[in-house]
Amino acid sequence: xxxxxxxxxxxxxxxxxxxxxxxxxxxxxxxxxxxxxxxxxxxxxxxxxxxxxxxxxxxxxxxxxxxxxxxxxxxxxxxxxxxxxxxxxxxxxxxxxxxxxxxxxxxxxxxxxxxxxxxxxxxxxxxxxxxxxxxxxxxxxxxxxxxxxxxxxxxxxxxxxxxxxxxxxxxxxxxxxxxxxxxxxxxxxxxxxxxxxxxxxxxxxxxxxxxxxxxxxxxxxxxxxxxxxxxxxxxxxxxxxxxxxxxxxxxxxxxxxxxxxxxxxxxxxxxxxxxxxxxxxxxxxxxx
Numbered sequence: 001x002x003x004x005x006x007x008x009x010x011x012x013x014x015x016x017x018x019x020x021x022x023x024x025x026x027x028x029x030x031x032x033x034x035x036x037x038x039x040x041x042x043x044x045x046x047x048x049x050x051x052x053x054x055x056x057x058x059x060x061x062x063x064x065x066x067x068x069x070x071x072x073x074x075x076x077x078x079x080x081x082x083x084x085x086x087x088x089x090x091x092x093x094x095x096x097x098x099x100x101x102x103x104x105x106x107x108x109x110x111x112x113x114x115x116x117x118x119x120x121x122x123x124x125x126x127x128x129x130x131x132x133x134x135x136x137x138x139x140x141x142x143x144x145x146x147x148x149x150x151x152x153x154x155x156x157x158x159x160x161x162x163x164x165x166x167x168x169x170x171x172x173x174x175x176x177x178x179x180x181x182x183x184x185x186x187x188x189x190x191x192x193x194x195x196x197x198x199x200x201x202x203x204x205x206x207x208x209x210x211x212x213x214x215x216x217x218x219x220x221x222x223x224x225x226x227x228x229x230x231x232x233x234x235x236x237x238x239x240x241x242x243x244x245x246x247x248x249x250x251x252x253x254x255x256x257x258x259x260x261x262x263x264x265x266x267x268x269x270x271x272x273x274x275x276x277x278x279x280x281x282x283x284x285x286x287x288x
Contacts, residue, residue: 007033170194193230193282194223198261202278209269215278216265221256229256231283234266236275244272248283 001016005028018024023038165172166188173179173190183190200217215234221227235246249266256262 003037005031005033006035007031191222194221194225194227195229195256195282196220196222197280200278200280204271211271212267212269213271213275214265214267215280216263217280218261218263219251219256220261221258224258226255226257229254229262232264232266233281233283234268235279235281236268236271237277237279238274239276241277243279244275 001019002011002013004011008028008031010028010030019037023036025034026037027034169183169188169190170192173192198218198220203214205212219229229251232249232251233246234249236244238244247268249264251262251264253262
């Protein structure tokens, strides 16, 4: 028997027992449309009419014996052509349709579930495409471009501030001395004087006048230019870092050239008891 898809008009030839007299729900293999298939009535074949025997005519050369007249033969040819058309899917479809009842049941099994899955996937795809278009549209708006440029400018400015604060920290501390503690908190030493104490030695001796503490060392210029040498402040501290006594020393030179150094030495008679550490600093700079 022949069934036809109501959506795409594709026709299939299936076994009559697979459809039954009451029909059944099937799905088109081409367009996935589901419908209630029923057996289609076929056009009755025209019955050939027998031509009554006519009176014998004289035989002529080239005449053949005929059972049907020309009208009957045309009707038979038309019926045969209709049957051939029904036997194959319309519009030259290449899908193969099984005639077994089991494969017909597979064609209509779960059509609603498959269709729902296709609809969900299509909706998700359209939703993602819409979000992508909205994002691209928002990025092209003037205000979005301005905000993006402002963010880039802010990041660049922050990078410049951090880099400048690191590489020019000496100049920063000279302008803002209170920031020296901030640099020391992050582990960066700042030398605003440009001078360092090297080879510092402390010697405590007993002389005829009593105990004497001698502090000596070198002052090194760590910059690439000439630096003025300020007065040196010597502080004696105990174990807890509490200052017990301090005094100042004037260096023998007032200027030191790039990379040069100068020695210094000072002493204190009768130093206080409990001195365990000596702290050196410049009068207008950081301690060393």
